[in-house]
Amino acid sequence: MSIEKIYLHWSATPYNFVKEGAYHTIVQGDGRILRLSGYDQFTFHTFRRNSNAVGIACACMGGIPWRDFPPTQIQIENMCREAAALAKQLGWKPESISDLPHVNRVLTHAEAAANRDFGEISARLSTGVSDSSAIRNGLPHNNYGPSRWPDGWPGGTVERWDFFQIKESDPPGSGGDALRKMIREFMVSPTKSPLSEAEEVKILLNGENIASGFLLDENRYYVKLLDLLRPFDIELGKVKPGEDRFINLISNQLTPKFLADLPLIQGFPTVDIYLNRPIDLEGNPVGDIRNPIRPFIGGVLIEKSTYVPLSDFCNELGISFAVVIDDTRSIRLSR
Ligand SMILES: [Zn+2]
Structure with missing residues (x-):
């Protein structure tokens, strides 16, 4: 459409x-x-x-x-x-x-x-x-x-x-x-990338540093989506570029909860992120009115990479996380 x-x-x-x-x-x-x-x-x-x-x-x-x-x-x-x-x-x-x-x-x-x-x-x-x-x-x-x-x-x-x-x-x-x-x-875009000026934390999974988190709005850390996939055995499916861009993720273990979200930071192109989005042989979505296909989180495109709010990602997929503000400045995830 x-x-x-x-x-x-x-x-x-x-x-x-x-x-x-x-x-x-x-x-x-x-x-x-x-x-x-x-x-x-x-x-x-x-x-x-x-x-x-x-x-x-x-x-x-x-x-x-x-x-x-x-x-x-x-x-x-x-x-x-x-x-x-x-x-x-x-x-x-x-x-x-x-x-x-x-x-x-x-x-x-x-x-x-x-x-x-x-x-x-x-x-x-x-x-x-x-x-x-x-x-x-x-x-x-x-x-x-x-x-x-x-x-x-x-x-x-x-x-x-x-x-x-x-x-x-x-x-x-x-x-x-x-x-x-x-x-x-x-809709107004910021003139420079917010990543360099944002507070940065380490994202740890079972003690291992898997990614960096950037504090891009009042209280939410954003993480590069690609960094979150392998640690949680999520595969990258179809990536649709262009005006109706979306990313489909594939996992046979995780199911999103479809919770309500806060708005993403403003001024960046957004990316809808699906999990196990059903498609036909031509790659078209196969939802209908009764079973609409809905993204489970949104992301924003910054410097050509998709960043997602870490809390949304974790809450949706049942991953527990704790923000640790000591000298390690980290967010600890556990499965
Ligand atoms: Zn109306």
Whole structure:
């Protein structure tokens, strides 16, 4: 599936909502990110717009809107971090993501529902008509978005209004531009490699030094993925370069737990990392809606190598680890 759009949703649920086969990624109320499906997998998230798009949702806005589960600050930020990482992975430039009046690549569900990626004249042809008439008029669906937009865009049937605004007190219609601004900021690359300036520790497995760890965000050490494979009898499977890059690992002993993760450090291309990703003879993934194929951790590409947060790797695969801050400055792993 080639990805042309990213849709930003709220799930109209409590903060801990999880459902596979719908959104590719759900950000929970505490900001933790659940990757439920690889971004190259088809899932159902945005009415009649799923064949070329990714859906990322904040689990929020269930119950009485704005009162019971309003979007949290960390949740919105981490949704934007995730969208920024994906946009970067796709090779999009921050300046290529347009704002209202005509949005192109990153849309809130409110904007998608209102066909704000089409011209206003076309959008009028999708308003106040049946879905089939809208489709006959060349639109993906009828206008089921917010009832009025401050710039006079035709109002819809209000079935969806995800992120029409971020806070109840914000101006109506301002949500998309505010989220895109945040996403663009998260896409900016650092000018130099962070490895040389990061605090470095030794990674020890049963006393043997197997790798170096680099403290790249507040409290997480990143390790070169390749260094972690042989010590845990993991084989390197398919490595797909390019815009939808991923790495598949192979192990007949380890099974990931698919826990929620924190966002990766920003500004670097991301790499989805799978374990035993099923593929057919041509190397294509063989997941379906009921069994989506999901990466178990994410990594970032720094100086042409993939680095992963060590804690994510260990937690997912049941490897215990202890950070030892004595004069050896090491992290000790044990199987
Ligand atoms: Zn939605």
